[in-house]
Amino acid sequence: MNRVVVTGLGVISPVGQTVTDYWTALIAGHSGLAPPMLGSTGKVNTKLVGQVKNFDPAAHFEPQRIGLLDRFSQFAVVAARQALVQSGISLSGGLEERTAAIIGTGSGGQTTLDDGFHRLYAEGATRAHPLSIPRAMVSAAASQVSMYCDIKGPTYAVSSACASATHAIGQAFHLVRAGIVTCALCGGTEASITFGALKGWEAMRIMAPDACRPFSRDRKGMVIAEGAAILVLETLDHARKRGAEILAEIVGFGMCADAKDLTAPDPSGMARAIIMALADASLGLDTIGYVNAHGTGTVANDEAETKALHLTFGDYARRLAVSSTKSMVGHALGAAGALELVAVVMALRDSVIPPTINFLGPDPACDLDYVPNEARHFSVDAALSNSFAFGGLNAVIAARKFLG
Amino acid sequence: MSDVAKEIMKMIAEKMNKNHGVLKMSDPLDKLGLDSLQVVELTYLIEEKFDVEVPFNANSDIEAKTVADLIQTVEQLVATRVGST
Numbered sequence: 001m002n003r004v005v006v007t008g009l010g011v012i013s014p015v016g017q018t019v020t021d022y023w024t025a026l027i028a029g030h031s032g033l034a035p036p037m038l039g040s041t042g043k044v045n046t047k048l049v050g051q052v053k054n055f056d057p058a059a060h061f062e063p064q065r066i067g068l069l070d071r072f073s074q075f076a077v078v079a080a081r082q083a084l085v086q087s088g089i090s091l092s093g094g095l096e097e098r099t100a101a102i103i104g105t106g107s108g109g110q111t112t113l114d115d116g117f118h119r120l121y122a123e124g125a126t127r128a129h130p131l132s133i134p135r136a137m138v139s140a141a142a143s144q145v146s147m148y149c150d151i152k153g154p155t156y157a158v159s160s161a162c163a164s165a166t167h168a169i170g171q172a173f174h175l176v177r178a179g180i181v182t183c184a185l186c187g188g189t190e191a192s193i194t195f196g197a198l199k200g201w202e203a204m205r206i207m208a209p210d211a212c213r214p215f216s217r218d219r220k221g222m223v224i225a226e227g228a229a230i231l232v233l234e235t236l237d238h239a240r241k242r243g244a245e246i247l248a249e250i251v252g253f254g255m256c257a258d259a260k261d262l263t264a265p266d267p268s269g270m271a272r273a274i275i276m277a278l279a280d281a282s283l284g285l286d287t288i289g290y291v292n293a294h295g296t297g298t299v300a301n302d303e304a305e306t307k308a309l310h311l312t313f314g315d316y317a318r319r320l321a322v323s324s325t326k327s328m329v330g331h332a333l334g335a336a337g338a339l340e341l342v343a344v345v346m347a348l349r350d351s352v353i354p355p356t357i358n359f360l361g362p363d364p365a366c367d368l369d370y371v372p373n374e375a376r377h378f379s380v381d382a383a384l385s386n387s388f389a390f391g392g393l394n395a396v397i398a399a400r401k402f403l404g
Numbered sequence: 405m406s407d408v409a410k411e412i413m414k415m416i417a418e419k420m421n422k423n424h425g426v427l428k429m430s431d432p433l434d435k436l437g438l439d440s441l442q443v444v445e446l447t448y449l450i451e452e453k454f455d456v457e458v459p460f461n462a463n464s465d466i467e468a469k470t471v472a473d474l475i476q477t478v479e480q481l482v483a484t485r486v487g488s489t
Contacts, residue, residue, distance in 0.1 A: 068441075
């Protein structure tokens with residue numbers, strides 16, 4: 001079994017379009033959430049979203065190629081390129097065939113679908129654009145990453161709603177650890193802030209009207225966001241041989257299903273996934289210093305996740321630093337787990353824990369240390385990234401500071 | 405040259421391989437460096453522009469062999485459309 005390390009990171013997010021900008025914003029407690037800008041499609045009641053502002057496709061793609069990529073694929077390719085540059089890896093000489101691209105997404109090319117259906121249903125168009133299908137397919141981002149980065153190994157999409165990216169990274173971790181591939185680009189991407197999708201979210205009545213304040217009293221819900229994050233994973237041997245800077249080590253992955261409810265979270269399912277990740281990593285409970293929570297800001301999730309941490313960690317739960325970076329980024333759905341694992345990797349590397357902002361004070365049902373409002377300088381040896389999706393799909397990654 | 409011809413020449417020129425040189429009516433369509441997706445997209449753009457249905461299935465040979473053939477096909481479709489309204 002190979003040890004698996006992280007050697008590159010790439011991020012497109014509402015708080016920054018590079019890893020440096022993203023991490024600087026998280027540590028400073030900056031929010032990327034703002035009223036939606038949707039053009040002239042129609043009226044939405046949503047007050048806040050986490051959009052990637054001023055993303056210019058023309059700065060990243062040739063004019064004649066832009067039309068081939070939905071926004072969610074554009075995000076993924078740009079983040080993948082950043083991650084490759086940081087890793088310094090060269091996908092050539094056969095390595096390209098031993099490299100995987102596994103990209104999570106909740107809904108794929110939502111912009112293409114929304115625009116296409118609007119033209120057909122509302123504007124009376126008689127034909128769809130011929131690129132509608134290849135641009136919108138859920139696997140389009142994975143294919144585009146493989147084409148732009150010349151990756152010729154296992155390439156596919158993973159879709160499990162808000163756990164998509166964490167499942168994708170977990171599968172990439174398994175492939176590298178087992179020696180099926182040497183290297184993997186993995187993560188998630190989402191760009192589904194469209195009129196149609198927002199109306200769907202509004203109908204669920206779980207959207208925060210004021211701010212995203214996970215685990216806080218008076219929290220009023222979640223905020224939908226978009227973005228992408230891609231990580232380069234490779235075997236420790238390979239990273240050492242080429243003298244790469246190692247940012248952190250991925251040590252465990254747990255996944256399971258609640259088999260209960262389409263939307264309500266289940267603390268026992270969450271806890272099982274956490275315990276599986278810890279067991280997979282052979283990490284004792286007291287080695288974990290930080291948990292990047294799923295922490296959506298809904299009343300139900302944050303209470304259930306707190307219960308799950310109590311179930312898993314017992315008395316030690318109160319000594320964990322638990323924060324939700326969704327308070328700043330919003331919930332980027334199928335990209336969320338990757339954006340959050342990037343925060344975990346940076347927290348392990350820099351010994352800083354990003355805060356949960358907008359925290360007003362404790363809720364009796366949420367009684368842990370949520371790192372309220374200000375980042376904390378604090379060295380942790382190991383950390384978890386939690387993702388708990390609609391439909392009861394749970395995925396947890398355990399990562400460790402790389403100490404050699 | 406008709407307006408239809410001018411417009412189609414312009415559409416093809418924007419899509420074709422930049423190394424091709426100046427587009428001529430006699431150029432075979434399969435020598436313009438267009439991949440299959442670009443041919444399909446070009447067909448869509450023509451249909452949208454002239455409000456016609458071009459009978460073309462990417463699985464079968466393109467009946468129009470040259471730029472001139474394509475233009476003639478579209479011109480006939482446009483003429484039929486105008487006549488029927």
